Amino acid sequence: MRDLILFTLIVVAGTGGELCVSRAMKVVGEAAGFHPAEIARVVVRALREPWMWAGVGMMALAFFALLGALSVYNVSFVVPVTALSYVAGAFGGVVFLHERVGPQRWLGVLLVAIGVTLVFLSKS
Amino acid sequence: MPPQLADQKPAVGTDHKPLHLKTFLMILVMIVAGPFGNVLLGKGMKHIGPIALWPVPELFHTALKVFSTPSIWLGIASLIAFFISYMLALSWADYSFVQPASSLAYGVVALLGYLMLGERVSPLRWGGIAVICLGVFVVSHTSPRTTARKPAGQN
Numbered sequence: 716m717r718d719l720i721l722f723t724l725i726v727v728a729g730t731g732g733e734l735c736v737s738r739a740m741k742v743v744g745e746a747a748g749f750h751p752a753e754i755a756r757v758v759v760r761a762l763r764e765p766w767m768w769a770g771v772g773m774m775a776l777a778f779f780a781l782l783g784a785l786s787v788y789n790v791s792f793v794v795p796v797t798a799l800s801y802v803a804g805a806f807g808g809v810v811f812l813h814e815r816v817g818p819q820r821w822l823g824v825l826l827v828a829i830g831v832t833l834v835f836l837s838k839s
Numbered sequence: 840m841p842p843q844l845a846d847q848k849p850a851v852g853t854d855h856k857p858l859h860l861k862t863f864l865m866i867l868v869m870i871v872a873g874p875f876g877n878v879l880l881g882k883g884m885k886h887i888g889p890i891a892l893w894p895v896p897e898l899f900h901t902a903l904k905v906f907s908t909p910s911i912w913l914g915i916a917s918l919i920a921f922f923i924s925y926m927l928a929l930s931w932a933d934y935s936f937v938q939p940a941s942s943l944a945y946g947v948v949a950l951l952g953y954l955m956l957g958e959r960v961s962p963l964r965w966g967g968i969a970v971i972c973l974g975v976f977v978v979s980h981t982s983p984r985t986t987a988r989k990p991a992g993q994n
Contacts, residue, residue, distance in 0.1 A: 790881035791952035798971045826974030833967025
């Protein structure tokens with residue numbers, strides 16, 4: 716049960732955080748260049764977005780869950796399992812950001828899922 | 840210039856600029872610093888031992904132990920180095936080049952776990968990691984943008 720909570724938090728809160736940040740940045744728009752004043756303007760606009768704060772909070776939660784998982788399991792087990800975020804990201808992108816995901820990306824997501832399953836089987 | 844050519848701009852993707860050494864160096868930093876950071880976090884957390892989150896005073900005690908462990912701070916510094924090199928690499932090269940290259944990080948983290956922490960990595964786990972690397976490579980080698988562009992300042 717503890718493992719399920721930890722890995723769900725790492726993947727769901729991590730991916731959810733990235734989706735929130737991505738949503739905030741789509742509202743903010745692209746930076747026009749790499750001039751420090753332009754970057755500062757984009758950062759200030761981003762910090763005014765509630766989605767950005769929600770995203771940062773969720774990513775912090777995912778980081779602490781990662782620390783919790785690393786206190787129990789080997790790093791060569793924990794980090795590959797976090798690749799599940801590619802699976803969650805593809806579904807989250809489709810559902811929340813209305814992105815189009817092509818067959819090649821679904822194939823990659825399937826490969827990641829198979830790989831994570833193999834890593835999980837190596838746990839015992 | 841003839842009028843019919845005056846408005847023509849170079850087609851996107853046709854200017855094959857040579858990838859600079861600095862881009863490869865940044866990608867190298869990425870695929871070492873990211874896994875190195877995770878391995879250091881793992882080392883720090885293993886050093887702390889079992890953690891307690893409840894009751895609340897125990898949570899504070901755990902947080903104090905975590906943030907007074909040098910390996911944790913070195914790990915965080917390494918992950919920040921990874922993030923900066925990732926941003927720099929993305930500013931010099933395409934996402935569809937940088938991201939697939941970074942899929943190697945899953946292999947590097949297992950290698951560093953084996954070398955630095957003495958973790959036993961079974962052939963099944965190596966196989967799983969190889970399939971994950973391939974999957975991340977395939978995912979990343981697709982178009983990074985499927986929605987319309989919007990300049991900053993337009994809501």
